[in-house]
Amino acid sequence: MSSFKPKIIAFCCYNCAYAAADLAGTMRLQYDPCVSVIGVPCTGAIDLTTVLTAFEEGADGVFIAGCLKGECHYKVGNLRALERVKYLKRVLSEAGIDGDRLEMYFLSAAMGSRFAEIAKEMTDRIRGMGPLPLNGCPEEGEGK
Amino acid sequence: MIVAERKPLAEIVAALGKCRKVLVVSCSGCTAVCFTGGAKQAEVLASSIRMHYRVAGVPVNTGTVAVTRQCDREFLQPIEHRLTGVDAVVSLACGVGVQFLAEAFADLWVVPALNTRFAGGRVGTTLWEERCRMCGDCILHLTGGICPVTRCSKSLLNGPCGGAAGEHCEIDSSIPCAWIHIYERLKRAGRLELWQKLQQPKDWSRGNAGGLGRLAREDYSE
Amino acid sequence: MGVEKSGRVMVVGGGIGGIQAALDLAQAGFSVYLVEQRYAIGGTMPILSRTFPSNECSLCNISPRLVECGRKPGVTVMTGTEVLAAEGEPGAFKVRLLEHPRSVLIDRCRACGDCAGVCPVEVPDEFNQGLAKRKAIYQPYPQGFPKAYVVDRTACLECSACEAVCKPEAINRAQKPREIMLDVGAIVLCLGFQPFDPTGLQRYGYGRITNVITSLEFERVLSSGGPSHGRLVMPDGKVPGKIAWVQCVGSRKNSDGQRHCSSVCCMASIKMALAATEQSEVAVEAVIFHQDVRTWGKGYERYYRRARDQGIRFERAAVERVEDAGAGQVRVVFAGEDGKTRYENYDLVVLAVGMQPHDDLPRRLNLKLTEDGFIATGTGSLVTSRPGIYAAGCCTGPKDISGTVTEAAAAASEVAVLLGGARGTNSNNAKHAASERDVRAETPKVGVFVCRCGVNIGGVVDVPQVVSEASKMANVVAAEELTYACSQDSQNYIKEVIRKKGLNRLVIASCSPRTHKFLFQNTLREAGINRYLCEMTNIRDHCAWVHGSEPQKATAKAAGLVRMAVAKARTLEPVEEITGAVVPSALVVGAGAAGLSAALGLAEQGFEVHLVEKSDHLGGYAARTYFDPSVPDLPAFISKLIDRVMTHPLIFAHLQRQVAEVRGHIGNFTSVLDNGDTIKHGVAVLAPGSAEYRGDEYLPGDPDVLTLSEMDSLLGRGKGNSLHNVVFIQCVGSRNETRPYCSRSCCTRSLDLALQVKVQSPACNVYILYRDMMTFGRYEKLYQRARGAGVVFIRFDPEKNKPRVIRNENNLTVSVPDHILRRTLIIDCDKVVLATATVPDDVKALAGLFKVAADSDGYFLEAHHSLRPVDFAAAGIYMCGDAHAPKTLEESILQAKAVAARAGAVLNRGVVEAGGVFARVDPQKCVTCLNCTLICPYNVPVIRERYSEIEPIQCQGCGICVAECPNNAIDLVGYRKDQMAAQVRALLRGEV
Amino acid sequence: MKAGSRLKQVLQKGHFAVTCEMGPPKSAQIQGMLAKARAVKGYVDAVNVTDCQSAVVRLSSLAGAVHLLREGLEPVLQVTCRDRNRIAIQSDLLGAYSLGIRNVLCLTGDHQRFGNHPTAKGVFDLDSVQLVNIVKGFSERRIFANGEPIKEGAPDYFIGAVENPFSGPLELRVLRLEKKIRAGAAFIQTQAVFDLERFKRFMSLVRDRGLDEKCFILAGVIPPKSERAAIFMRDKVPGISVPDDIVTRLRNAADPKQEGIRIAKELISAVQSIEGVSGVHIMAIGWEEVVPQLVSETGLYPRPA
The missing domain is CATH 3.50.50.60 (FAD/NAD(P)-binding domain)
Known part of the structure; x- marks a missing residue:
């Protein structure tokens, strides 16, 4: 398992979680470079298909991080994201992929250390799970 | 509109069997509106199918295509070019669309992705409820606009059964008793006599009991 | 008269009040100097852990405002600077300031912290209230603006260690204090408190x-x-x-x-x-x-x-x-x-x-102070004893954040009235430097600039390696490294490369787009390319700084992040600045004191106002009231206000009318009144006011049991001269299960009336039965005065000893069990006065008409409790007066003025702009499922014809509808699904 | 053809009628039911045979009724609309009459959701009112449901229906009763009475509309066996209302069974004194042996010949 280098994508909203990731940097908190952040205006904007694409393209884990509950800059975007994450967990497990490879977190912009903790938490979790079961099988592409 | 729900993935892939080139066809009609058959759900399903097979070590090729209404042949013709080499088509339409698809392309293996549930409408942001059984013999003018055929669990035509608990149906306390509502509505309208009149046994032959339904335009014959 | 008024305004104090005033003034077209004595703006809010009652992170709340101050055209932030003196008259002041040396050049400092790393001196950190230590060269606090260090010259050992490590050579310990003279038209003091x-x-x-x-x-x-x-x-x-x-x-x-x-x-x-x-x-x-x-x-x-x-x-x-x-x-x-x-x-x-209070500056400016030492202001106004100088926030008396923000905006509106004609001297309708090149037909030509940020990135990430990888990516025609991408010379260099290589996409790999994207977007724009063709990736905060111990992995990750940014840049599309013209008039609903003040505040700024009132008279509650502790001599005050409204040529009153229908959005509303009259307006102000509750707790209909208004009327007509015993009962209908809120003004009004009873019947015994005396701020003195005048205060607890009132033949008996003395107090009296609850009026109906929200107590729900107290979440609609929450009359008037500032700024600009991020519907794909219309938190999408329409100007750009659309008919411009997929693919597959 | 309904005669002669209820077995083994039948023989005027009650598959009511006939009891054939369409029901009714059955009780039937085959398709081609009307058509107009004449041997049933005075608006229940009577119901067996007050109000409305003169009303009585049984009926059985004092009495009783019998006897006596009540229908499901005691101790024994 030591040779396994997971790939983890973090979709973070600019208002809170992305800012928390920035703060983790300012505080020089260290986490595994396997975690890469993609910024979005609001986690409520993240489409089901975007998350599935991440897995199909080889992400071993994905997490979505939005504002604290009740503090979404767009009122309810983070809660919509949470519900989509719950739904996607079922979609993934139906397809034979552990739903816990996807997770939702809520952060304020001041929670830099929490961001680093989450990055570590997800890294440990995904390491424990091993490579995404898709990553052994080449895809045949989308016949679009 | 027709309301349908997604089948479990296991059922769909079981029906696909050994098919390796699969096209998922969405419908921009009713099933898109009830959030089960639109282009987004087609992409989610296509992705699920690909992942399912890849987990099993068998790569499959899937694509998606959108159809305005699968229940119209004319809307199906434009996807013909996408069917070349396709082993199976998964349809996100209601049962009507699935069959039209099968009829339009005689040699095509068609798999339904949805269970067609009922004819109904939206009663909450994300909740749909049945309103019509398509009995072919509408009596809503006698029942204050509330259909007992659909909304009474026993489709009674002459009033409530004895099981109604309070205002609710005996089979589910979250369902209001249709007849109590009909009664109150008629009473409010001063039209109770409509209910007091004996409603004779219904002519079910106009609905699904009467064999294949057919309807022709009266002012135009082919 | 005769003085040429300046369009420049000085705001003193960089806390949340000063920031609000500065931003509102700049938005209204004035040029603002925001002067702060400390080396970073922010004031008290960044120190607080959370804000009440929303329990949000205080720093997160204020952070975007700090950035906005830094970016806002027309706001000049001057830190480390204090005001020494101000001479002149309204419209033309000369202000003498003293700038203390920062010893660090803000333009050069990258806030990398290398200097603090080597500084040998440690002193208590003021920001952390001395609970932690900082160095002699330090950042006031990490999120502070300007984002630059400062040398504490009193602690500095002058060892030069910092200068040695500072790559951008930002440290200059030779700086000396210097005096500055500035001409301004008005001064707003937001000094806060000590x-x-x-x-x-x-x-x-x-x-x-x-x-x-x-x-x-x-x-x-x-x-x-x-x-x-x-x-x-x-x-x-x-x-x-x-x-x-x-x-x-x-x-x-x-x-x-x-x-x-x-x-x-x-x-x-x-x-x-x-x-x-x-x-x-x-x-x-x-x-x-x-x-x-x-x-x-x-x-x-x-x-x-x-x-x-x-x-x-x-x-x-x-x-x-x-x-x-x-x-x-x-x-x-x-x-x-x-x-x-x-x-x-x-x-x-x-x-x-x-x-x-801070009293040194007010004293230097010769301002009249209150007994408590706060700055005294006019009634229902924020003007100090020196015309042209205004004060807002805690320097006029203690208050909460929402009150501070409201006053700051109100002060801005008073300035706008004073300097009305001179605005626009600073135009913030940014003039575009060059016309934009149409790049839609061009193949993407991406320029990648990788920032070293001194050693911050360069010390960990192998920047040349990243540049070399970037240069191999498809569509990349230029890839270069920069020591500091954000420096002025870098901007010039980037523009030069854009021109020379014919770039049409820009990728910057440096720090956070949250703080810097605006800068590079402007650079691109100045080079004649649409600003939305710029993409940033954060290889400092998200890479170099968090993977310092793994340089190789960090380099690989940085390359991945750049790949991702290039992949997205390739798919970027130019976004036209969508603007809409603003109908330069306002609709004000409700002609109570708040509605009148809002109408007048807008009309005095030169805008047409339609004032709709359902009754047949102006003034509302205030016009029927004699005594109010927040507005001395209310009848004179209100009749003057009504007179000014009636005679103002720009105000059109529609009495005995109600709004029947509302259509449109910010800048362009159409309202239809119940008589069919149609009014077009750019903004709307909702001030329906409140009603006085009279429940059946205490002898309904009894002529001797009065509400506060009835008692006011009795005393106002001078009929209070033969009273012997009067009992006031507080919190009738308030602070209970049905109305779990305090009605805010009843304690102070009761005290005021109690004192009035003592004036008219000096021998009368006056009792006030209360739960908690809500005499906040300066009203505490009213409480003390009442006690001094012999008013007897008896506390009760509604669960333990609620007072009872019994009707006798000739008088009333009030009994209240005293749970401390274990006996029941019996008071025979002539009048019982009930301080009854304030209940909102018409809020529900108006909320439905204007599609805005009400809270669980039935009052209007503001966009943000503390920071946007007069705005609705829906743009272009504002609230003031009791319909927002119960408040004192003076607070209602100030809130109305705040509305005048907020709404006036929109009207003044003349155009409303959409952000670069908004939802766009493909009508071909829309199946009119209504999901977007039902789920949008701002009610923006509408289905008029056969597809959903999303007005870019109203759209807030959250993208919730995009993910909701079952047929993929909606995309978020700037974050399209194909762009997200391209990013993901580039990152994971290494596709270039 | 055998003679007409004895139940009808008892009622027409003005006697206070007694019927009870029997559920056929969930097997083809009939001995147990017959033993119970023998035990109640002579104590009741007729015995209802239920039709897959609670939607649980049991021996058919028609077969059960024939077994009772053979034992010398008079059956009331219960027919529900849940499992058969108008063709099957009419066919069964012709057959039943030919076998000597003279009483029929028309019901809608409990929903299949409650039974042991919840995935079955409920038929509900007819509802109980329509069924009553069809049976009335047999005797009165000698026609089938489709209007086609029955050329010979048209059955002449004593037609019964049910009514539940304890469900939904009271006024609605009375109007519905009236509708059933107009459709052709000659006797009515009600849902079990526990809530006497509501039943009295119901009967008063019934009398106001003169319905008691147009048909015979038999009040339903269930002897509650225990507190648990009472609570189960209150909470789980659709349409039964059990007042708290009944539950309390059973809870506090030293011998709950005896208390249950006492309650049932009180109820029988109470309904006897209500004007317009022509009889009592005892539903001692699974506790049929108590029926003779209830009948004799309430002075209803012996039964008229």
């Missing part, structure tokens, strides 16, 4: 006992950015299990402090107690020792109830002293309501210190 310093007071043991700290110190303990990162520890390093708050330290005549109430400490302590119980790793027992619990603000009573439900103990007591009990324990000695002295031991005691 926390009361309890050091000198023996009785609280502060400074002697380790575990006795001030509330501000405890805020830092609780703050996730504080010295313990939000871990609840005491100065002695232990984790507290029992915490006591001692209220009114330095307030309400206690502790030799001021006589005023500091207004916010009750709520602040409740907030801290809740936070402590939530954040602590052990179970915390929290006790608040208080006199009254003053929950006068919107949502405050509910917050208090929640605290009680969660087990916070409220002990009504006078704290006599705080002592060291040994073994790390602190003893609180207090007298309970029964007068008996008891004590309890705690691990930690927090002193809720009050607010004191």
Whole structure:
């Protein structure tokens, strides 16, 4: 398992979680470079298909991080994201992929250390799970 | 509109069997509106199918295509070019669309992705409820606009059964008793006599009991 | 007259009030100097852990405002600068300022922290209230603006270590203080407050006992950015299990402090107690020792109830002293309501210190002060004793954030009225430097600039390697490294490369797009390319800084991030600046004091106003009232206000009319009145006011049981001269299950009327039966005056000893069990006055018409409790007066002025702009499923024809509808699904 | 053809009628039911045979009724609309009459959701009112449901229906009763009475509309066996209302069974004194042996010949 280098994508909203990731940097908190952040205006904007694409393209884990509950800059975007994450967990497990490879977190912009903790938490979790079961099988592409 | 729900993935892939080139066809009609058959759900399903097979070590090729209404042949013709080499088509339409698809392309293996549930409408942001059984013999003018055929669990035509608990149906306390509502509505309208009149046994032959339904335009014959 | 008015305004004080005033003034077209004595703006808010009653992170709340101040065209931030003197007259002041040396060049400093790393000096950190240390070269606080270090010259050893490591050569210790002269048309003082310093007071043991700290110190303990990162520890390093708050330290005549109430400490302590119980790793027992619990603000009573439900103990007591009990324990000695002295031991005691005025600058400017030493302002106005100089926020008296923000906006509107003609001297309708090149037909030509950020990125990431990889990516025609991408010379260089290589996409790999994207977008724009063709990736905060120990992996990750940015840049599309013209008129609904003030405030700025009132007269409640403690001589005040409205040529009153239908959006509303009249307007102000509750608790219909209004009327007609005994009963219908809110103005109005009774019938006995006297801020003196005048105060608890009123043949009997004396007080009286609840009027109907929200108490719901107290979430609609929440008359008027500033700025700009991020519908794909219309939090999408329409100007750009659309008919411009997929693919597959 | 309904005669002669209820077995083994039948023989005027009650598959009511006939009891054939369409029901009714069955009780039937085959398709081609009307058509107009004449041997049933005075608006229940009577119901068996007050109000409305003169009303009585049984009926059985004092009495009783018998006897006596009540229908499901005691101790024994 030591040779396994997971790939983890973090979709973070600019208002809170992305800012928390920035703060983790300012505080020089260290986490595994396997975690890469993609910024979005609001986690409520993240489409089901975007998350599935991440897995199909080889992400071993994905997490979505939005504002604290009740503090979404767009009122309810983070809660919509949470519900989509719950739904996607079922979609993934139906397809034979552990739903816990996807997770939702809520952060304020001041929670830099929490961001680093989450990055570590997800890294440990995904390491424990091993490579995404898709990553052994080449895809045949989308016949679009 | 027709309301349908997604089948479990296991059922769909079981029906696909050994098919390796699969096209998922969405419908921009009713099933898109009830959030089960639109282009987004087609992409989610296509992705699920690909992942399912890849987990099993068998790569499959899937694509998606959108159809305005699968229940119209004319809307199906434009996807013909996408069917070349396709082993199976998964349809996100209601049962009507699935069959039209099968009829339009005689040699095509068609798999339904949805269970067609009922004819109904939206009663909450994300909740749909049945309103019509398509009995072919509408009596809503006698029942204050509330259909007992659909909304009474026993489709009674002459009033409530004895099981109604309070205002609710005996089979589910979250369902209001249709007849109590009909009664109150008629009473409010001063039209109770409509209910007091004996409603004779219904002519079910106009609905699904009467064999294949057919309807022709009266002012135009082919 | 005769003076040429300047369009420049000076705002003094960079706290939330000053920031609000500066931004509102700039938005209204004025050029603003925001002068702050400290080296970073922000004031008190960044110090606080959370804000009440929303419990949000205080720093997160203010952070975007700080960035906005830095970016806003027309706002010049001057830190380390104090005002020495101001001469002149309204419209033309000469202000003399003193700029203290920062010793660091803001333009050059990258806030990398290398200097602090080598600085040998450590001193207590003021921002952390001395609970942590900082270096002699330091950043006031990490999120502060300007984002630059400062040398503390008093602590600096002049060792030059910092200069040696500073790559951008930003340090200049040769700087000297310098005087600056500026011409401005008006001055707005938002000086804030000074926390009361309890050091000198023996009785609280502060400074002697380790575990006795001030509330501000405890805020830092609780703050996730504080010295313990939000871990609840005491100065002695232990984790507290029992915490006591001692209220009114330095307030309400206690502790030799001021006589005023500091207004916010009750709520602040409740907030801290809740936070402590939530954040602590052990179970915390929290006790608040208080006199009254003053929950006068919107949502405050509910917050208090929640605290009680969660087990916070409220002990009504006078704290006599705080002592060291040994073994790390602190003893609180207090007298309970029964007068008996008891004590309890705690691990930690927090002193809720009050607010004191800053008086040096007001004195230097010769401003008249109140008895309490705050800056005195006019009635319903923020003008000081010197015309042209305004004051807002806590420097005029203690208040909460929402009150401060409201006053700051109100001051901005008064300035806008004063300097109306001179605005636009600063035009913030950014003039575009060059016309844009149409690049839609061009193949993408991407230029990648990788920033070293000195050693911040370059010290970890192999920048040349990243540049080399970038240069191989498809469509990349230029890839270069820059030492500091954000420096001015870099901007010039980037523009040169754009021109030379014909770039049409820009990728910057450096720090956070949250703070810097705006800069590079402008650079691109200045080079003649649409600003939305710029993409940034953060290889510093998200890479170099967090993977410092793994340079190889960090380099690989940086390359991946750049790949991702290039992949997205390739797919970017130019976004036209979508603007809509603004109909330059306003609709004001409700012609009470608030509606009238809002109408006048807008009309005096030169905008047409349609004032719709359902009754047949102007003035509302205020026109029927004689006495109001917040507005002396109310009848004269209100008749003057009505007169000014009636005679103003731009105000059109529609009496006995109601709005029947509303269509449109910010800038372009159409309202239809119930008589069919159609009004087009750019903004709407909702001020329907409130009604007085009269329930059946106490003898409904009895001629001697009066509401406050009825008593006011009786006294106003001089009929109060033969009274012998009068009993006031407070909180009738308020602060109960049905209305869990305080009606805010009834205590002060009762006191005012009680004193009036004493004037008309000096021998009359006056009793006030109360629960908590809500005499916040300056009204505490009214309370003290009433006690001085012999008014008897009897406290009751509605659950234990609710007063009863019985009708006798000739008089009334009030009985109230005294649970301390264990006997029942019987008072025979001529009149009982009920201080009944304020209830909202017409809020529900208007909320439905204008598609705006109401809260659970039936009042309008503002966009943000503290920071946007007069805005609705829906753009272009504003609220003021009691329909927002119960308040004093003066507060209603000031709130109306705040509305005039906010709404006036929109009207003044003449255009509304869409952001670069908005949802776009493909009508071909739309199946009219209604999901977007039902789920959009702002009710923007509408289905008029056969597809959903989303007005870019109204769209807030959250993208929730995009993910909701079942047929993929909606995309978020700037974050299209194909762009997201391209990013993901580039990152994961290494596709270039 | 055998003689007409004896139940009808008892009622027409003005006697206070007694019927009871019997559920056929969930097997083809009939002995147990027959033993119970023998035990009640002579104590009741007729015995209802239920039609897959609670939607649980049991021996058919028609077969059960024939077995009772053979034992010398008079059956009341219960027919529900849940499992058969108008063709099957009419066919069964012709057959039943030919076998000597003279009483029929027309019901809608409990929903299949409650039974042991919840995935079955409920038929509900007819509802109970329509069924009553069809049976009335047999005797009165000698026609089938489709209007086609029955050329010979048209059955002449004593037609019964049910009514539940304890469900939904009271006024609605009375109007519905009236509708059933107009459709052709000659006797009515009600849902079990526990809530006497409501039943009295119901009967008063019934009398106001003169319905008691147009048909015979038999009040339903269930002897509650225990507190648990009472609570089960209150909470789980659709349409039964059990007042708290009944539950309390059973809870506090030293011998709950005896208390249950006492309650049933009180109820029988109470309904006897209500004007317009022509009889009692005892539903001692699974506790049929108590029927003779209830009948004799309430002075209803012996039964008229």
